[in-house]
Each structure stands twice: as structure tokens, then as C-alpha cells.
Amino acid sequence: DAPTEEEQFTTYKAIAEVVGPKNPLIIRTLDVGGDKPLAYLPIPKEDNPFLGERGVRVGLDRPEILRTQLRAILRAAKYGHVKVMFPMIATLSEIRDVKAMLAEEAARLGVPPIPAGIMVEIPAAAVMAAQFAAEAEFFSIGTNDLTQYTLAMDRGHPKLAPQVDGLNPAVLRLIGHTVKGAAPLGKMVGVCGGIASDPHAVPILIGLGVTELSCSVPSIPAVKAQIRTLRMDACRELAERALAAESAEAVRALVPDPDA
Secondary structure (H helix, E strand, O other), X not given: OOOOHHHHHHHHHHHHHHHOOOOEEEEEOOOOEOOEOOXXXXXXXXXXXXXXXXOHHHHHXXXXXXXXXXXXXXXXXXXXXXXXXXXXXXXXXXXXXXXXXXXXXXXXXXXXXXXXXXXXXXXXXXXXXXXXXXXXXXXXXEHHHHHHHHHOOOOOOOOOHHHOOOOOHHHHHHHHHHHHHHHXXXXXXXEEOHHHHOOOOHHHHHHHOOOEEEOOHHXXXXXXXXXXXXXXXXXXXXXXXXXXXXXXXXXXXXXXXXXX
């Protein structure tokens, strides 16, 4: 069954209270479709589900579900430093539409608005980063999906999956382009996905100007320890070399294995 507004609010409130008012809590709106089916929200069979009704498109098609979640998030924001993030944004009209819904629900509840950011998972969002920076408070680059959409390879494909590498120079160029688009307006750019915890990727991402890495819990100590050994000027030089490389294998060869 779909969670009610009250159920969602109770969960978000509990998390916000644990995280505390000094630390941001980013809540992503419902992100289903493609490889993420949901029993209570059946989506008709699609020939290309990864190119179909996914992420924010589901919320825009079924606004009552998105509005319920937005109300719960807005109510929980009273108990912490809460932000909301919308997945699979491809066009400026999408971010404007969901921001309008967020503003409408905030007005109905009589609460202040909260920062709204987007997932950069579709190459179109990366290419248009400068325009999106005027609409979104922050970016989170979902490198798993961004990689598969950039390379047109399903990361779950039995033959192609090994080639779906976020350190492909084409993907790195899109990450760098996103950072450059966000920088003039001072917008934060984080990276989530496998490469945020990849020791070969960490210095390159820092050199590209990424300001936050969203890591799996077990990898946090190792990533922090690695970052403490890095110099920013060296990371920037490394990033430039990575952008000029011809393949993901060549990029990985630029960074010594920390465990070696």
C-alpha cells in the first residue's frame, strides 16, 4: 500500500531529529520506474522502461502521490534542516512544475518553502546545467544512471554491464560541465553513485570541482582518509588529464591503486 502522509511525516520527522538542525537532510521524492518497480504503483509495460515513465515523470503523471510526499516533507522541515530533491529531471519545465507544486503545498500548510534540488542523471540536465542552476538550489549527479544514458548501455545488461564505467571521459566531461554551470551561482554539486566511493574516482571528482561525495556507509572512513592525502592543485591537474583520456581504462591508469 502507498504510505500515507502521516506515515511519511512520522518517518521524516524521526530522521530529521536524529540528523539535527545543523546537518542537512535531503529527501528524494519517489523514484520508481525502469529497474525500480513498485507494487502499489503499477506502470504499464513499456518497451524501453529506462526511457519511459521514471522518477519525476511518475510524480507529474500522478500528482496526488507527489503532493502527499511533499506535504509530509514540508511538515518534517520544522524539525531539521530539510531539503527536497527531484529525480530524473530532463527539462526546465519539469523542475518549474514540481517547484510550483512545492510552493502550493507550502502555502496551503502555512509553512516556509524549503530548498529544492535536482538529480543530474540525464545528459540533457548536465548540458543545460547553467540554466538549471537558476532553478535548482543544488545538484546531485547520479552517476549510475548518467553513465548508462551517456553510453546507451544498460548497467544491468549481462554483456554490456562491465563497460558501464563512470570514469569514461564522456561522463567526466558531463560532470565537469555540470560543475561549471553551477559555479557562477554558487550552487553545490554532489555526486552519488558508485564512483563517489571509488578510490580511482575520488581525486578526479575533487579536481573537477565536485563539492560533496555521497558514499556508502562502509566506505566513508577510507574515502575521508584518502582525501586527507590529496592536494587540490594535483587533483585539478589529474582531472584535466582524465578529461583528455580516451577511455575509462586510461583514466583508471592515472590513479594508483590505494591498496597497492
